[in-house]
Amino acid sequence: MTERTDLAAVLGKTGLLSNLSPAELQSLAARTVRKLFSAGEWLFAEGEPCNGLHIVARGRVRIFKTSMNGREQVLAVEGPGRTVAELPVFDGGPYPASVVALEDTEIAFISQRDFRAFCIEHPEVALKVLAVVGARLRQLVGIIEELSFTTIRQRLASTLLKLAQSQGTKTARGVEFRLPGSHQELANQLGTVRELISRNLMRLQAEGLLEVDAREVVVKDMQGLAAVLEAQG
Amino acid sequence: MTERTDLAAVLGKTGLLSNLSPAELQSLAARTVRKLFSAGEWLFAEGEPCNGLHIVARGRVRIFKTSMNGREQVLAVEGPGRTVAELPVFDGGPYPASVVALEDTEIAFISQRDFRAFCIEHPEVALKVLAVVGARLRQLVGIIEELSFTTIRQRLASTLLKLAQSQGTKTARGVEFRLPGSHQELANQLGTVRELISRNLMRLQAEGLLEVDAREVVVKDMQGLAAVLEAQG
DNA sequence: GGATGGCAGTGACATAAGTCATTCCACCTG
DNA sequence: CAGGTGGAATGACTTATGTCACTGCCATCC
Numbered sequence: 001m002t003e004r005t006d007l008a009a010v011l012g013k014t015g016l017l018s019n020l021s022p023a024e025l026q027s028l029a030a031r032t033v034r035k036l037f038s039a040g041e042w043l044f045a046e047g048e049p050c051n052g053l054h055i056v057a058r059g060r061v062r063i064f065k066t067s068m069n070g071r072e073q074v075l076a077v078e079g080p081g082r083t084v085a086e087l088p089v090f091d092g093g094p095y096p097a098s099v100v101a102l103e104d105t106e107i108a109f110i111s112q113r114d115f116r117a118f119c120i121e122h123p124e125v126a127l128k129v130l131a132v133v134g135a136r137l138r139q140l141v142g143i144i145e146e147l148s149f150t151t152i153r154q155r156l157a158s159t160l161l162k163l164a165q166s167q168g169t170k171t172a173r174g175v176e177f178r179l180p181g182s183h184q185e186l187a188n189q190l191g192t193v194r195e196l197i198s199r200n201l202m203r204l205q206a207e208g209l210l211e212v213d214a215r216e217v218v219v220k221d222m223q224g225l226a227a228v229l230e231a232q233g
Numbered sequence: 234m235t236e237r238t239d240l241a242a243v244l245g246k247t248g249l250l251s252n253l254s255p256a257e258l259q260s261l262a263a264r265t266v267r268k269l270f271s272a273g274e275w276l277f278a279e280g281e282p283c284n285g286l287h288i289v290a291r292g293r294v295r296i297f298k299t300s301m302n303g304r305e306q307v308l309a310v311e312g313p314g315r316t317v318a319e320l321p322v323f324d325g326g327p328y329p330a331s332v333v334a335l336e337d338t339e340i341a342f343i344s345q346r347d348f349r350a351f352c353i354e355h356p357e358v359a360l361k362v363l364a365v366v367g368a369r370l371r372q373l374v375g376i377i378e379e380l381s382f383t384t385i386r387q388r389l390a391s392t393l394l395k396l397a398q399s400q401g402t403k404t405a406r407g408v409e410f411r412l413p414g415s416h417q418e419l420a421n422q423l424g425t426v427r428e429l430i431s432r433n434l435m436r437l438q439a440e441g442l443l444e445v446d447a448r449e450v451v452v453k454d455m456q457g458l459a460a461v462l463e464a465q466g
Numbered sequence: 467g468g469a470t471g472g473c474a475g476t477g478a479c480a481t482a483a484g485t486c487a488t489t490c491c492a493c494c495t496g
Numbered sequence: 497c498a499g500g501t502g503g504a505a506t507g508a509c510t511t512a513t514g515t516c517a518c519t520g521c522c523a524t525c526c
Contacts, residue, residue: 065374067382068463075377090360091367096374116360123356126363127323127349133366134324140373141298141329144308147380148424149300151482182503191381193484198505214492214504230301384512415473426514431475447474447521 007032007108010057013081016128028118032108037061037101043084046098050088052111056080059105064188065097072188076139077102086133089115147191150229155190156200157228160210164219175222179215204228240265240341243290246314249361261351265341270294270334276317279331283321285344289313292338297421298330305421309372310335320366322348380424383462388423389433390461393443397452408455412448437461 008029011017017028032055037043043054043061056078063075063084075097078084088095089112110118119126146155168175179186183197190197201217204210209225211218219225241262244250250261265288270276276287276294289311296308296317308330311317321328322345343351352359379388401408412419416430423430434450437443442458444451452458 065378065381067378069382071382073377073381075374087363087367087370090363091371092364093367093371096371119360120356123353123359126356126359127352129363130320130323130359130366131325133363133370134320134326137320137366137370137373138324138326138329140370140377141308144306144373144376144380145298145300147377148298148306149302149304153482184503194504195485195506196483202505386512417473427474428476428515429513435475 007034007057010055010081010108014055014083015081016055016083016086016132017125018128019124020122024122028110029108031114031118032110035107035109037105037107039101039103039105041101043099043101043107044095046096047094049094050085050092050112052109053086053089053115054084054099055108055110056082056084057106057108060102061099061105062102063097063099071191071193073191074189075143076136083132086129086136090129152190152192152196153200153203154229154231156186156197157204157225159186159190160204160217160219161222161225161229163217164222164225168219171218173211174218174220176216176218179217182215240267240290243288243314243341247288247316248314249288249316249319249365250358251361252357253355257355261343262341264347264351265343268340268342270338270340272334272336272338274334276332276334276340277328279329280327283318283326283328283345285342286319286322286348287317287332288341288343289315289317290339290341293335294332294338295335296330296332304424304426306424307422308376309369316365319362319369323362385423385425385429386433386436387462387464389419389430390437390458392419392423393437393450393452394455394458394462396450397455397458401452404451406444407451407453409449409451412450415448 008025011025011029058080060077060079062077065073084099085095163177164175168177184194187194187197201212205212209221241258244258244262291313293310293312295310298306317332318328396410397408401410416427420427420430434445438445442454
């Protein structure tokens with residue numbers, strides 16, 4: 001990967017750092033290190049000491065926890081302009097979760113010391129960080145809510161609905177889209193195992209709400225699918 | 234409740250605000266409002282717009298989510314010197330969870346506007362806030378991990394162990410302590426229902442690890458109880 | 467004393483979730 | 497074409513979790 005990315009431009013598009021002057025961006029960019037990861041490579045593992053802030057410049061990464069039994073629970077998937085590990089940078093603790101690259105990914109890395117210093121110089125950045133961390137907290141609360149209150153069937157219906165709305169194309173048969181990953185990946189995301197994904201998809205199909213063919217999905221009844229979320233779990 | 238509490242003193246003991254000068258504490262205290270809640274009263278409900286920072290001066294509060302079916306999931310219990318809703322103060326969104334007083338509770342309240350202004354004037358406070366929010370984020374990730382990877386039996390064993398270590402007294406029979414609430418409350422905390430608490434307690438007792446009598450618990454085998462956490466769930 | 471209400475224990479049962487083993491199928495590679 | 501590989505479907509089974517209904521205990525209040 002010899003391709004170059006303009007780091008200052010990436011930084012400017014980062015939610016955390018928007019509204020900074022070009023000069024400020026440049027000074028920050030000067031302190032970043034470019035890191036490249038190929039698909040599947042680990043940025044860091046849960047429990048390691050945190051040494052800095054990671055900004056995704058290109059590609060996508062998956063933030064997740066692993067259990068003793070080899071199960072996974074995905075906390076978030078982050079793309080360009082998003083940051084990873086904003087929080088341990090500040091509280092000094094270890095990384096709470098592991099992160100791997102989903103695709104070939106380019107990271108702008110700022111050391112903990114440099115970023116902290118930058119925040120002191122630019123108090124409004126600290127407030128931005130707070131907003132970002134706040135959003136992440138909401139995400140996590142949402143995951144807790146799902147894990148605690150909903151069935152896998154409902155979680156599956158929910159993700160299918162989101163996919164249909166964001167990536168689906170309307171056709172004569174219904175709303176069509178393609179699953180973004182294998183059943184296994186979907187299972188990790190929902191905090192379960194492959195078989196249950198398979199079975200629940202089949203069940204939704206049997207009920208006439210969907211048509212599934214490998215990764216191709218056609219939602220035939222959006223209303224019905226939405227109703228699954230309401231049915232008491 | 235006519236009893237008065239020195240707000241500036243409380244603020245000084247708050248993790249968020251330690252290391253401030255007495256003058257600064259005074260100026261902040263001048264902007265706080267004292268609020269009193271009796272046991273069971275709601276500070277606010279999930280979804281309401283956030284209007285300020287709550288600092289627990291006396292008593293305890295419970296932060297939790299509610300499901301459609303009336304189930305609850307406790308996110309945290311906070312006591313004196315701890316803050317509630319540090320985050321929505323900054324990201325401007327609604328409260329992500331509800332909070333009620335567990336006991337008669339006194340709250341020092343600072344309006345969103347005042348606290349934000351204070352943070353701009355005192356950038357190091359913003360960093361403190363980040364540290365606190367960071368700790369909260371770790372808490373939440375911990376909850377997700379538990380919900381996703383462990384059985385109720387394991388979660389119960391884990392809380393019993395923590396209680397034994399923090400509040401237990403060693404006697405001839407083992408480590409004795411008293412459950413801090415009803416089975417129902419414990420169930421909410423673990424994200425389950427009363428009956429399962431009852432059954433799992435009985436099961437642990439049948440296995441010789443515990444002796445239970447209503448809320449009095451004697452751990453007879455700390456090692457064995459700890460081993461429950463390791464056994465694959 | 468009797469009534470009441472909150473809490474705890476328990477059996478019977480229903481359903482959700484997870485495990486294991488096997489088969490199938492599409493695709494690639496030599 | 498044979499063989500291998502990875503993902504997916506599926507049946508049989510076990511376990512975990514949740515629901516409902518009922519019982520009993522104990523404190524409190526009239």
